Structures are given as C-alpha cells and as structure tokens.
Amino acid sequence: MGEGRQIVASLDGVTKKYAEVTALRDVSLKVGAGELLALLGPNGAGKTTSVRLMLGLAKPLAGKVQVFGRDPRITAARRRIGAMLQVAKVPETLKVKEHINLFRSYYANPLSLRTTLEVAGLEGIDNRLFGALSGGQKQRVLFALAICGNPDLLFLDEPTVGLDIATRHLIWQQIRNLVKQGRTVVLTTHYLEEVDALASRVVVLNHGGIVAEGTSAEIKSRTAQRKIRCVTRLRPADVESIAEVAGVSAQEGRLEIRTMQVEPVLRELFQRDPALTGLEVSNSTLEEAFLKIVEAGPQEAQKEMTA
Amino acid sequence: MTSQSVIATATPIANASSASAFHIYRTEAKYEFLKTLRQPAYVIPTLTFPLIFYAMFGIVFGGKQAIGATNVATYLLATYATFGVMGASLFGFAVGVAIERGFGWLQVKRASPMPPLAYLAAKAAMSTIFSAILMTGLYALATGFGGVHLSPARFLGLAGTLIAGSVVFCAMGLVIGCYSAPNAAPGVVNVVFLPMSFCSGLWLPMPILPKLLQHAAPFLPPYHLAQLALQQIGFEGTGPAWQHVAALAAFTVVFLLLARRGFKRDDVNVNA
Secondary structure, three states, X not given: OOOOOOXXXXXXXXXXXXXXXXXXXXXXXXXXXXXXXXXXXXXXXXXXXXXXXXXXXXXXXXXXXXXXXXXXXXXXXXXXXXXXXXXOOOOOOOEHHHHHHHHHOOOOOOOOHHHHHHHXXXXXXXXXXXXXXXXHHXXXXXXXXXXXXXXXXXEEEOOOOOOOHXXXXXXXXXXXXXXXXXXXXXXXXXXXXXXXXXXXXXXXXXXXXXXXXXXXXXXXXHHOOEEEEEEOOOOHHHHHOOOOEEEEEEEOXXXXXXXXXXXXXXXXXXXXXXXXXEEEEEOOOHHHHHHHHHHHHXXXXXHHHHO | OOOOOOOOOOOOOOOOXXXXXXXXXXXXXXXXXXXXXXOXXXXXXXXXXXXXXXXXXXXXXXXXXXXXXXXXXXXHHHHHHHHHHHHHHHHHHHHHHHHHHHOOHHHHHHHOOOOHXXXXXXXXXXXXXXXXXXXHHXXXXXXXXOOOOOOHHHHHHHHHHHHHHOHHHHHHHHHHHHHOOOOOHHHHHHHHHHXXXXXXXXXXXXXXXXXXXXXXXXXXXXXXXXXXXXXXXXXXXXOOHHHHHHXXXXXXXXXXXXXXXXXXXXXXXXXX
C-alpha cells in the first residue's frame, strides 16, 4: 500500500474461530483509500472470513475491525460500503429493477437506476423476474446491488466465479473504472489471472494467516525464478557450475535452467557455447509464485505455533 | 455493459447524511408484499384454506346451531379468522426467513446498510395485508351466506385485535425460520400449525372438544388470541382479557429471545 494513504478499513490483530476451527489467527491488514486489494488463498485460508468481518457479519474473538473508523457491525457504518457476496438463492419473484430500487433505498446518495443498469450491463432486462435470468445475468444483478449505493468501498467475494469469459472481462472493466474514480475495492478470488489483471496489491492468506503481501510483481519476484530454455551442447553439470544458476533439467533435447538473475547466466552461457540456439526466457506466473508461497505456508505457521 | 458506461462521480445531493428511514421501511414493505404476492405457494393456501374450512364447518355444518347465546357461524368466524391470521404470519415468517437465511440472501441484506428492523417490519406488514384480505373475505362469506349479523364496527374490532395479536405468530415463525433448514420449514410449520389450531379450538368450538384438550389449550398461544377474538364478537370467553394479553405477551417474549439466539448462531455456523 502506498505511503500516506488514508486507511478505509482495517483488521488489527484479529482472531476469529468457528467452533473448533481457527479461521483467522492474529491477522492485521490495512486497506488504503483508492487501492484494489486482492485477497488470495486456497479454500479455508480465511479470505471470506476477513471480508465477513469487515462487513460486520461476524464478530472477532480478539482484535479490532474498523471500516471508515467505525465498527462495521453498526448499520450506519456500512452506508459507504457495497458488497457482492456468494449467495445460493436470491428471491426470484422480484424484478431486476425492484431488487435494485430496494437496495438503492438503503443509501443516502445512490446511483440512478439507469446508471446502475448501464454499469452492470442489465439494460433491457430490468423488467424481468430474477428467477427468469441466466446465470451470468444473475451475477450481474448481484454486482448491480453492490454498486447501486454509490459506495466508496466495495467488497467483491469471488465476483466472476462461473461466468463466461466475455462477461468476466466486462466486469473487470467496470471494476477498473470504479478504481479509476477513486473507489476502494477489496476482492477475493481463486482466479490468479483476475488478480494479475486488476489488483494493485495482493495479500496471500493461508491457514488463517498472511503468508505474503505486495504487488503482484513483488509476489512473483519473491519466489520467482525465471526460466531459460535453450538447445546447447553443454551438459547439465557444466551449466550447474555457473554461480547464479538455481537448477537445471534436461527436457527433450533442451536444457531448462532456473535462476533469479537471467542476465549473468545468459552471458556465461554464450561464452561457453556461442552456437547456443532456441533461446527462450520466461517469467514465472503468479500461479507458480502462489503455489510456492502456499506450500511454504504451513511450515511457517507451525514454527510460529511451537515458538 | 459497455466500457463507456462509467459511474458519474460524486453527484452532489443536499441531504447526503442518511437515507430516510421512512423511505427504507416503506420500500422494504412494498417489495416484500410484491415478492410474496407472486408466490402461489404462499398466496393460495393463505387466502383460500380458511375460507373453505369456514364454509364447510361454520356455514354448512354449523348452520343455525348455537353455543350459549352465540350462533356457531358467528363463533367460528372469530376462530377461523384467528386460524387465517396465524397461517399468514407463521408461513410468511418461518418459510421466508428460513429460505433467505439458509441460502445466504439474508447475509447480503445484513451486509448492506438496511436497518435490521426494516426486514422484520416488512414481513409483519406483508402478513398484515394478507390477513386483512383474508378477514374481509371471511366477513363477506359469513354475512353473505352464513346468516351472520356482525356490525362493521365489531368486525373492525375483531380484525384489529387479531392483527395486533398476530405478533406472537410472527415471533413464532421467526423462531422456526431461524432453526429449520430452508426446505424443511414449510413441513415444520404445518406440523406445528395444524395440530395447534385444532387443539386451540379454532376449527371446532372449544366447548365441544374433549375435556383434556380444554385443559391443555391455555398452553397454546392461539387459544388466547381466539378468546380475545371471541370477546370482540360478544361471546363471553373464559377468563378476563388481561390474562390472555399477558399470556400472549409472555409467549412473544420467549419466542423473540429464542429467535435472537438463532440469529447469533449464524455467525458461528458459516464456514470460512
């Protein structure tokens, strides 16, 4: 998060348990005004619990939750918030525009019905009953309900799950527009592609704790080895002797070299084999970084517990 | 959804401090009513069963018989109105809350700035409207075909009493809604609703029920409301009105406490 940003929401040393399961363990998290924060992590990592706490839907066992400087369990504290949550069943006998008008009534300064329909891509189906909509349209109504109050802070819990690619990209575009207007967005998702496309900052959660935090590029570089592939007469053992190389494997007549520093390795390779061909350099994906961090997570968590 | 459609930034509005509470309550109630009106599974049983039952037991069988000074058709008008109001409130709350709570919709509403009381008030308003429609139907049936003579003033007294008293069934429905799975709620309500109606003397006049039931009835909320309803139509009920009011108030408080516990449980039940 950029320095000097106003904090709009925060968890401060928060622990939350559900019966026997510890969903969050002493987590501190700050959301700065105008950022798009992605909460990333496997199922049960504590993403949804964090969002539920910031929406006032759950009460922390220990620690403090604040949104715009207030406890979000107070109704008035939620007047600048919009939320898109996962819901199994929405009342089907209300029309699209009726659903939207009802949620608009909760806010002091809502968007007009027309703007809401436009932004959520619901023009022309505003008179349809919710039960008569397709899956993608239903998801867009939930998005509409989240934004119709003209909120400064928006929580999106897996907003594009199960959507076709076209609708997903359109929702991404709208999320970008919202951020461009200075709104703050907290997003949870399983789609790493989504994080890469949208987030200005990523917090990776695992087993109820934060295991990594930074921009998506920082997270990648944290774990991130880049890969060099080439066809060369050098043997793997020769290449391994280069100082910066982290690992080498031979695949289908090519060498795959992993390293944190590509340039010195390349210089050395060309010096040793000027005839080297088929060169490819690739960055690791966020997905690879994510998997590495999550794999490392439990051990760190255990260390903490025994300490 | 076009990429050009961008939310206009900060529309200035004079009074941006808070949404008007009255506007929220009215809108919530309006859409709760519309939503329910489009659900035949609620509307048809709520509006027709009490009318059919009353036509059969009150008019066809009851006819010209009398209990004390009151004829059976008049007596049963009060008790079937109680039955109908109980059905409208119990089903409205229990099924609505169980489904909206169980499938995550209530959570979406609780995450919004909706005042929690607006949710409950809207459901109460909705069941009041259905109760009023039903009672008007019963009154028309009773005076048109049952030979019942009841002044409009007395009918309004009856309807007002029942609507005020229906709060106990709203609370009871809320408890069922808080504790039962969404798909089980209608079954649970029927299991509670039908035996309780019979045992409280809503279907057949209390004086002709077995003595055992007559002694057990005071433990059931509808019995007390039916006694108040009967007093409104001039039938001398058992015991003074204040006792029945006190019993209904006590039941309501117990149900509301149970419901509050049920809502608190929600936080614990949802998985990470």
